[in-house]
Amino acid sequence: MTPVLETRSATVVRGGDRILDAVSMAVEPGEWLGVIGPNGSGKTSLVRVLSGTWTPDAGSVWLHGEALSSYAHRERARQIAVVKQAPHVAFDLTVRELVMLGRAPYRGWMQSFTGGDQDRVVAALKAMNIAHLADRAVPSLSGGERQRAFLAQALVQEPTAWLLDEPTAHLDIQYCFSFFQHLKQRQSPNEAVIAVVHDLEQAARFADRLLLLDHGSVVTSGLPREVLTTEHLAHVFGVDATPESTPHGLRLQVHGPFVSS
Numbered sequence: 001m002t003p004v005l006e007t008r009s010a011t012v013v014r015g016g017d018r019i020l021d022a023v024s025m026a027v028e029p030g031e032w033l034g035v036i037g038p039n040g041s042g043k044t045s046l047v048r049v050l051s052g053t054w055t056p057d058a059g060s061v062w063l064h065g066e067a068l069s070s071y072a073h074r075e076r077a078r079q080i081a082v083v084k085q086a087p088h089v090a091f092d093l094t095v096r097e098l099v100m101l102g103r104a105p106y107r108g109w110m111q112s113f114t115g116g117d118q119d120r121v122v123a124a125l126k127a128m129n130i131a132h133l134a135d136r137a138v139p140s141l142s143g144g145e146r147q148r149a150f151l152a153q154a155l156v157q158e159p160t161a162w163l164l165d166e167p168t169a170h171l172d173i174q175y176c177f178s179f180f181q182h183l184k185q186r187q188s189p190n191e192a193v194i195a196v197v198h199d200l201e202q203a204a205r206f207a208d209r210l211l212l213l214d215h216g217s218v219v220t221s222g223l224p225r226e227v228l229t230t231e232h233l234a235h236v237f238g239v240d241a242t243p244e245s246t247p248h249g250l251r252l253q254v255h256g257p258f259v260s261s
Ligand SMILES: Nc1ncnc2c1ncn2[C@@H]1O[C@H](COP(=O)(O)OP(=O)(O)OP(=O)(O)O)[C@@H](O)[C@H]1O
Pocket: 014, 015, 019, 037, 038, 039, 040, 041, 042, 043, 044, 045, 046
C-alpha cells in the first residue's frame, strides 16, 4: 500500500543542531499514528516537514507516493490539513467565514462557493457544536471556541492527511474527547491521521500505532502497548511508570520522576 505521507531520512538542522536526524516514518491509508516524545524531541518539527512548511536539509517527504515538493500549493492544501493550537485572529472574520476558508483550495480565484460548500460548513459547525456562534467575530471567541472553529475549518477541507499538533490543547475534556471520537468515526479508509498529543493515555486510546521520538530521532514505533513500556517511559520520559491494560485502554500508573543525581 502506498503511504499517505512518508519521510525518508528527513534531517533538519537549525542553529547547528540536528533537530530531526534521519527520520524515516510513514502513515498508511486508514491509519491513525500518534507522535509522542518529551518536550523538544522534534514532534512539531516533524509536523512542519510533513506539511511542507519546512523543507528538510537532507532526505525527502512523500505524499501519496509523489515527492511533496512536486505538488502545486492548491493541491497540497486539498490533501493536507494542519491543525495546531488555534492562533489569535486579528481580522474580523465571522466563524462561518473562517470555516468556509477551508473550502478555498477547491475554488479558483474569484470563484464563488457553492451550495455544497455551504452544506459542508453547516455540517462542520454542527459537528463542532458551534452552529450558534456562526455569525460571531472570531476574535471575540474563547480559546476553546476558537479551537473548535479551526477544527471545523479542517473538517470542510476534507483532507486525506490530517496533521494535528496538540489540536485539543484549549479544549475541555468533553470537547477534546468528542473531537477525537468524531474524527475517528468519520475517518475514511483513504485518510490518514498523524496526531501529536502530549497526553500519553489519550494518544494510546485513539492511535493504531505510536511513533516515539527523542532528540530528533525515532526511538521506536509500534502498537501503543509495545511503545508505552516501563523501559521507554523511564529512558525517554524519565518517569517511573507502570502501564496497565484496562477495558477503556492503556492506563499509566506514574509513581514519580527519576531524578538524576
Ligand atoms: N526555528 C528553530 N531554530 C532553532 N531551533 C529550533 C527551531 N525550531 C525548533 N527548534 C528546536 O528544535 C527542537 C525540537 O523542537 P520541536 O518544537 O520540534 O519539539 P517538540 O517535540 O514539538 O517539543 P514540545 O513538546 O515542547 O512542543 C527543540 O530543541 C527546539 O528548541
